[in-house]
Amino acid sequence: MNLQQLRYLQEIARRDLNISQAADALYTSQPGISKQIKLLEEELGIEIFVRNGKRIASITEPGRLVLDIAQRLLLEADNLKLVGQEFRSQDTGSLTIATTHTQARYALPPVVKQFIERYPGVKLNLHQGNPTQIAEQALNGEADIAIATEALDQYDELVTLPCYEWHHCLIVPQDHPLLNEDELTLAKLAEYPIITYDFAFSGRSKINQAFEAEGLTPNIVLSAIDADVIKTYVDLGLGIGIVAEMAFVPERDVRLRRLPLDHLLKSNVTRLALRRNEFLRGYTYHFIELFASHLTRDVVVNTLRKKKETLRE
Numbered sequence: 001m002n003l004q005q006l007r008y009l010q011e012i013a014r015r016d017l018n019i020s021q022a023a024d025a026l027y028t029s030q031p032g033i034s035k036q037i038k039l040l041e042e043e044l045g046i047e048i049f050v051r052n053g054k055r056i057a058s059i060t061e062p063g064r065l066v067l068d069i070a071q072r073l074l075l076e077a078d079n080l081k082l083v084g085q086e087f088r089s090q091d092t093g094s095l096t097i098a099t100t101h102t103q104a105r106y107a108l109p110p111v112v113k114q115f116i117e118r119y120p121g122v123k124l125n126l127h128q129g130n131p132t133q134i135a136e137q138a139l140n141g142e143a144d145i146a147i148a149t150e151a152l153d154q155y156d157e158l159v160t161l162p163c164y165e166w167h168h169c170l171i172v173p174q175d176h177p178l179l180n181e182d183e184l185t186l187a188k189l190a191e192y193p194i195i196t197y198d199f200a201f202s203g204r205s206k207i208n209q210a211f212e213a214e215g216l217t218p219n220i221v222l223s224a225i226d227a228d229v230i231k232t233y234v235d236l237g238l239g240i241g242i243v244a245e246m247a248f249v250p251e252r253d254v255r256l257r258r259l260p261l262d263h264l265l266k267s268n269v270t271r272l273a274l275r276r277n278e279f280l281r282g283y284t285y286h287f288i289e290l291f292a293s294h295l296t297r298d299v300v301v302n303t304l305r306k307k308k309e310t311l312r313e
Contacts, residue, residue, distance in 0.1 A: 007026065017056040019033055094123040157276055161300065166246060189218065192240045
């Protein structure tokens with residue numbers, strides 16, 4: 001048994017059991033991968049895959065256990081390399097953040113600026129996607145840190161930490177009649193066409209829940225993943241907008257007006273997720289603390305340790 005065999009096994013699983021795609025991804029040959037998997041099965045005395053001719057049809061029950069262990073072993077092997085890098089070159093390397101448009105556009109810029117100034121030798125990558133895609137990137141090791149409001153806490157393989165709390169706000173054109181209301185209600189909002197986030201993004205579930213609790217059906221005429229898109233269509237007069245409060249920038253959004261919705265919609269919590277058992281470089285801890293000052297290195301280390309101990313129990 002060797003690490004290369006385990007890498008082949010992991011890549012086959014990642015590529016939906018397609019050996020050809022796994023071979024392409026690993027720059028090797030399909031027969032070579034098939035031979036190594038067969039040798040691994042013979043050594044373990046079990047079949048990892050169910051085969052239909054030359055094709056892999058599914059993973060056997062013992063195969064799933066082998067895959068889980070293989071992924072942990074490969075992660076620890078990568079951690080060994082990172083330990084060496086950490087002590088050889090503490091201020092060089094790479095850091096990949098997977099996040100949503102709202103976080104990348106409004107919450108992260110000052111953090112990224114400070115980080116790049118402090119660590120010019122670290123290559124920083126930002127991957128944008130929906131919360132599910134972001135979580136999967138963290139799980140697959142494609143991202144070191146995942147940041148989002150939705151979905152991250154639904155994965156046992158990820159350790160999540162709360163970063164900050166935020167609310168939605170209402171944005172309207174500068175001459176909109178809602179600006180003259182003494183108090184906004186959900187019933188009043190429901191009288192107008194609404195433009196807001198796609199269901200998977202930026203606390204959209206909280207918006208739906210609030211209207212449902214009042215027995216109201218909001219007239220959502222357009223949904224988007226991007227607050228800038230929502231603001232554009234509100235400016236065109238196509239509806240009122242509900243966006244994250246951080247997405248309204250007065251000096252930029254001069255043709256729009258903001259109204260608070262704290263009294264109508266529940267607050268949201270943006271979370272940061274890390275892969276369980278991941279070895280973190282020193283600059284990764286620093287990035288986390290720049291983004292959420294209460295998440296010091298000690299706090300992160302203790303949270304990861306408690307998660308590991310809980311799983312062992």
